[in-house]
Amino acid sequence: xxxxxxxxxxxxxxxxxxxxxxxxxxxxxxxxxxxxxxxxxxxxxxxxxxxxxxxxxxxxxxxxxxxxxxxxxxxxxxxxxxxxxxxxxxxxxxxxxxxxxxxxxxxxxxxxxxxxxxxxxxxxxxxxxxxxxxxxxxxxxxxxxxxxxxxxxxxxxxxxxxxxxxxxxxxxxxxxxxxxxxxxxxxxxxxxxxxx
Amino acid sequence: xxxxxxxxxxxxxxxxxxxxxxxxxxxxxxxxxxxxxxxxxxxxxxxxxxxxxxxxxxxxxxxxxxxxxxxxxxxxxxxxxxxxxxxxxxxxxxxxxxxxxxxxxxxxxxxxxxxxxxxxxxxxxxxxxxxxxxxxxxxxxxxxxxxxxxxxxxxxxxxxxxxxxxxxxxxxxxxxxxxxxxxxxxxxxxxxxxxxxxxxxx
Numbered sequence: 001x002x003x004x005x006x007x008x009x010x011x012x013x014x015x016x017x018x019x020x021x022x023x024x025x026x027x028x029x030x031x032x033x034x035x036x037x038x039x040x041x042x043x044x045x046x047x048x049x050x051x052x053x054x055x056x057x058x059x060x061x062x063x064x065x066x067x068x069x070x071x072x073x074x075x076x077x078x079x080x081x082x083x084x085x086x087x088x089x090x091x092x093x094x095x096x097x098x099x100x101x102x103x104x105x106x107x108x109x110x111x112x113x114x115x116x117x118x119x120x121x122x123x124x125x126x127x128x129x130x131x132x133x134x135x136x137x138x139x140x141x142x143x144x145x146x147x148x149x150x151x152x153x154x155x156x157x158x159x160x161x162x163x164x165x166x167x168x169x170x171x172x173x174x175x176x177x178x179x180x181x182x183x184x185x186x187x188x189x190x191x192x193x194x195x196x
Numbered sequence: 197x198x199x200x201x202x203x204x205x206x207x208x209x210x211x212x213x214x215x216x217x218x219x220x221x222x223x224x225x226x227x228x229x230x231x232x233x234x235x236x237x238x239x240x241x242x243x244x245x246x247x248x249x250x251x252x253x254x255x256x257x258x259x260x261x262x263x264x265x266x267x268x269x270x271x272x273x274x275x276x277x278x279x280x281x282x283x284x285x286x287x288x289x290x291x292x293x294x295x296x297x298x299x300x301x302x303x304x305x306x307x308x309x310x311x312x313x314x315x316x317x318x319x320x321x322x323x324x325x326x327x328x329x330x331x332x333x334x335x336x337x338x339x340x341x342x343x344x345x346x347x348x349x350x351x352x353x354x355x356x357x358x359x360x361x362x363x364x365x366x367x368x369x370x371x372x373x374x375x376x377x378x379x380x381x382x383x384x385x386x387x388x389x390x391x392x393x394x395x396x397x398x
Contacts, residue, residue: 018271
């Protein structure tokens with residue numbers, strides 16, 4: 001069975017009927033957005049994978065408590081964001097290097113946990129430029145406060161509207177707007193050398 | 197010149213401009229303010245860079261790793277449960293049965309309360325008689341148990357074993373120690389294994 005154009009709500013209804021294929025479809029739809037968000041927040045591939053797994057396990061095991069009048073994407077992003085912010089607050093892991101996790105002990109571990117920036121242009125020079133530019137942006141984002149980082153990633157990388165972000169993060173709409181504007185200001189300052 | 201026209205773009209104006217829906221006043225201001233034009237251009241570039249950031253993929257085993265930890269409800273059991281629930285809820289006969297049962301129960305309870313209030317003396321007499329009989333049978337049972345215990349062949353040996361205060365203390369100590377080690381062993385057996393991943397709150 002394939003879900004093609006089926007809405008998330010329809011897939012969730014099937015999952016509630018105990019259909020494994022529906023569970024797999026929900027994971028397939030959201031594994032990349034959720035993993036990308038968490039990876040950019042924690043800057044450690046292994047940890048991001050663990051937190052993404054926790055997010056899906058938590059959401060899918062509580063699928064009966066999901067209310068279909070809300071967007072499934074908001075619900076799962078909210079779980080992911082809570083898990084990540086909760087983790088960052090405990091570990092204070094917010095100023096990491098693009099070269100990899102500070103918890104990595106060996107060069108191999110550094111490489112395994114480092115952010116892998118992928119360019120869109122396959123040419124070697126363009127690839128190197130994209131790697132560098134991507135790395136600079138990722139580095140600038142990593143220096144933002146975790147709350148700013150969540151907001152800016154949800155707004156401008158995932159393309160979520162302000163209202164949805166406010167709902168996901170349990171914050172007033174005005175606060176979300178302020179966070180995003182401050183984050184953009186900080187990023188503009190960090191990346192100002194690129195414009196010169 | 198309006199008051200608004202003199203002021204630079206607000207964050208909301210900038211957002212609107214980024215989404216190509218600038219208001220007339222903001223547009224008018226933008227035309228004449230180089231600082232705001234530069235700011236908007238910088239914002240556009242930044243948003244463009246952010247929009248172009250790639251998505252990452254988790255490892256290939258990700259889906260299976262998640263599925264191994266998800267409890268999928270059994271479709272057959274789920275259907276059976278829903279069928280029973282819907283039948284109970286939908287059938288007129290079951291609804292009539294439930295209603296008549298509730299009425300009979302309410303009438304019986306009401307009748308018993310009325311009778312109790314009207315015949316308190318009779319109830320008190322029955323109560324004291326039952327209590328007297330219960331106490332009598334309790335003591336009789338206790339006596340029988342005690343006499344049976346005394347006539348057991350091991351009774352004298354057991355009595356001698358805890359005859360002195362020292363022996364009694366030793367015996368109690370050993371029994372307490374045995375109980376405590378049992379409790380500790382049980383606690384260790386029931387302890388949850390340590391979680392590897394961070395706790396996640398919904």
